[in-house]
Amino acid sequence: MADMNSSEELSHTISVLVENRSGVLARISGLFSARGYNIDSLSVGVTDDPQISRMTIVVKGSHRVLEQVEKQLNKLIDVIKVSDYQDTPHIERDLMLVKVAADKSNRSELVQICDIFRAKIVDVAVDSIIVEMTGDDEKIEAFLKMVRPFGVKESCRTGIVAMARGSKGIVAPETERNLS
Amino acid sequence: MNELTGAQILVESLIRENVKHVFGIPGGQALPLFDALYGAKLKLVLTRHEQGAAHMADGYARSTGLVGVCIATSGPGATNLVTGLATAYMDSIPVVAITGQVATHLIGNDAFQEADATGVMRPVTKHNYMVKDVKDLARVVKEAFHIARTGRPGPVHIDIPVDVQKGKTEFIWPEKVYIRSYNPKTTGHPKQIQRAVELINSAERPLLYVGGGAILSGASEVVRQLSERAQIPFVHTLMANGVLPFDHPNYVGILGMHGKYSANTAMQNCDVLISCGARFDDRVTGNLATFSQQSKKIHIDIDPANISKTVQVDIPIVGDLKEVLKSVLLDVKPTKHAAWRKQIQEWEDKYPFAIKPGSATLQPQFFLQELHRITKGEAIVVTGVGQHQMWAMQWYQCRTPRSFLTSGGLGTMGYGFPAAVGAKFANPDRLVVCIDGDGSFQMTMTELATAVHEGIRVVIVVFNNYSLGMVRQWQELFYKERYSASDLLAMPGRPNANGKDSKLEYIPDFMKLAEAYGVKGIRINKNEQVEGALKEALASSASVLIEAMIAPAEKVFPMVPAGAGLDDIIVDMA
Numbered sequence: 001m002a003d004m005n006s007s008e009e010l011s012h013t014i015s016v017l018v019e020n021r022s023g024v025l026a027r028i029s030g031l032f033s034a035r036g037y038n039i040d041s042l043s044v045g046v047t048d049d050p051q052i053s054r055m056t057i058v059v060k061g062s063h064r065v066l067e068q069v070e071k072q073l074n075k076l077i078d079v080i081k082v083s084d085y086q087d088t089p090h091i092e093r094d095l096m097l098v099k100v101a102a103d104k105s106n107r108s109e110l111v112q113i114c115d116i117f118r119a120k121i122v123d124v125a126v127d128s129i130i131v132e133m134t135g136d137d138e139k140i141e142a143f144l145k146m147v148r149p150f151g152v153k154e155s156c157r158t159g160i161v162a163m164a165r166g167s168k169g170i171v172a173p174e175t176e177r178n179l180s
Numbered sequence: 181m182n183e184l185t186g187a188q189i190l191v192e193s194l195i196r197e198n199v200k201h202v203f204g205i206p207g208g209q210a211l212p213l214f215d216a217l218y219g220a221k222l223k224l225v226l227t228r229h230e231q232g233a234a235h236m237a238d239g240y241a242r243s244t245g246l247v248g249v250c251i252a253t254s255g256p257g258a259t260n261l262v263t264g265l266a267t268a269y270m271d272s273i274p275v276v277a278i279t280g281q282v283a284t285h286l287i288g289n290d291a292f293q294e295a296d297a298t299g300v301m302r303p304v305t306k307h308n309y310m311v312k313d314v315k316d317l318a319r320v321v322k323e324a325f326h327i328a329r330t331g332r333p334g335p336v337h338i339d340i341p342v343d344v345q346k347g348k349t350e351f352i353w354p355e356k357v358y359i360r361s362y363n364p365k366t367t368g369h370p371k372q373i374q375r376a377v378e379l380i381n382s383a384e385r386p387l388l389y390v391g392g393g394a395i396l397s398g399a400s401e402v403v404r405q406l407s408e409r410a411q412i413p414f415v416h417t418l419m420a421n422g423v424l425p426f427d428h429p430n431y432v433g434i435l436g437m438h439g440k441y442s443a444n445t446a447m448q449n450c451d452v453l454i455s456c457g458a459r460f461d462d463r464v465t466g467n468l469a470t471f472s473q474q475s476k477k478i479h480i481d482i483d484p485a486n487i488s489k490t491v492q493v494d495i496p497i498v499g500d501l502k503e504v505l506k507s508v509l510l511d512v513k514p515t516k517h518a519a520w521r522k523q524i525q526e527w528e529d530k531y532p533f534a535i536k537p538g539s540a541t542l543q544p545q546f547f548l549q550e551l552h553r554i555t556k557g558e559a560i561v562v563t564g565v566g567q568h569q570m571w572a573m574q575w576y577q578c579r580t581p582r583s584f585l586t587s588g589g590l591g592t593m594g595y596g597f598p599a600a601v602g603a604k605f606a607n608p609d610r611l612v613v614c615i616d617g618d619g620s621f622q623m624t625m626t627e628l629a630t631a632v633h634e635g636i637r638v639v640i641v642v643f644n645n646y647s648l649g650m651v652r653q654w655q656e657l658f659y660k661e662r663y664s665a666s667d668l669l670a671m672p673g674r675p676n677a678n679g680k681d682s683k684l685e686y687i688p689d690f691m692k693l694a695e696a697y698g699v700k701g702i703r704i705n706k707n708e709q710v711e712g713a714l715k716e717a718l719a720s721s722a723s724v725l726i727e728a729m730i731a732p733a734e735k736v737f738p739m740v741p742a743g744a745g746l747d748d749i750i751v752d753m754a
Contacts, residue, residue, distance in 0.1 A: 019361065022310075023298060023302075023310070026299065026302065027302060030302055030303055034303050064488070067488065068485065068489060071484050071485035071487075072485050074484070074485075075483070075484075075485055077306075077307040077327060077359065077361060077362050078361060079361055080360060080361040081361075172360065173360055
């Protein structure tokens, strides 16, 4: 158990199931800015259930701030479930598209690096290639380090998505309860 | 199939929710709504400003526990509601606000009187909706009322584009509310309750710290039982004035920045602190590093996010206060705590709230003491924000809950008068007194027209010190008497902004203002005139405005300076 009063900055990956409605993303990003929480990355997409979206948020803060983040998220009516993956074995993935300068003189060298990282070449032009790279943060950073000397023309990343290992998962409650 | 328009569905839904009063102002994009309200079986109150409508709905809700309802048009109508809804949000008051919106095909086109109302409201409401399909409207209204009044209550906003107001569908009132992601927890965790009971039973110097949640939860009776069973003294916050009668033997009083010496000292010296529907606000705790260091703390709150937000507690219990305390009461042993209660009484005797004798000028504290004596503490008192609010808190202790209405969290100047009007609509048989300051009253006094128009009787008391008094007090104490922008009247010999002496004796002349609205005005400036003025006002069947002239140098004491600890309380300036 972490020390509640420690001001040490921690980075947590939080998975949030939300109703797939307009305004939900604004509600969540508004909560983070209003309360001064720092988001490292936020990714969002619909789940296998079209009524539910799943957000993965990487947030930095002290233990107290992270506890508040989870509680404040849970207070939002459109938030169905919040899971902090800090103490849960889980998979994290980030997808990057990166356009690297390469011509016939050095293209094969770049292709070799891509092979080693199991990155996919998705577009080739005379003076550049686009690489699709998937992995956790560490792998993507390592790859970037290798290709930077070629000249990175542009890059974009999806931000982290995460899922707990094993059969344990976060699911929305199936049954609707009568509350009135 | 019998189809209704969206506007008719809204009105039918309000009637199903048992709404009796709606406060608001019409406008272009709300005309269908107001047309449907015309002749409907509920009272539509036309206010003079949308902020007034929101505060009236708030005052209505605070004084009854019912959901208050306000309605406005798009654009400026919606943005004018914002301060009122933010006020309700900070104090957890159930309000449903309805706004018109430009037609769905125009949204985002910078149409006339278009504002992103849901975007603006989002941070100041518990939840909000834009209804884009008339078929969703009845369900949304039902959900909005449910969300507003359950869990930690709060305002909910519904934005309805004008084409949805005109669209037709069958009216189906849902029997149940289904929101899978909203399920407030009301009963506390049994193990935590057991731990709390053991701690209370082992306490030598226990203290109940009661906040506005106790009033929202309707927990007065169980708080009283707990206090009497184990003879536990109780202190309360601004929001909990009247939670139990002020003459209860275990009553200590108000704590915090302008609270009693005894209450603050009890807080610092208790060994078990039982927080009941309070949230350790900075105006209560002062410097957290020195706050109630000797105590083990139990924190009962409906909102999990309030737990450990500012103060780390030993036993958090999430649940409805009334339900939790019922469970706690089952195993609390009768005790006396005689020595502890005697100690608190000694602190009380050492520095009670006191009025300095022999004052040449009218003292607001004396006025409020007289008001309390004459009305037996049984009026509904509604305040603005500032010095007068703190004096009212200190000197008007209520006998019953929901009788002291004030903007505690947001501190909204101008809250008082419209909220008093709203409270009077809900409580036609009770005396409603608005205690205001000249600065605060000027922010919303335009609602005098509403009160007069509707024949609403409110006794209005304006303490006039020609100043933004609380600002002035801080400037005197902490800003070397540099009274930047806190003078509301350039005094003779003291030039106004144009470098000229003011020729006006009053800005405004509140007696002329009262006359302009057809309200009786009484101006007094001596303690000896207080009783007569109050008796005249209380005997009147119409609204009366009493202007009590007080000295600008009058200050609120005791005071815990901002950032200081409760031990550093300044009882008075010698």
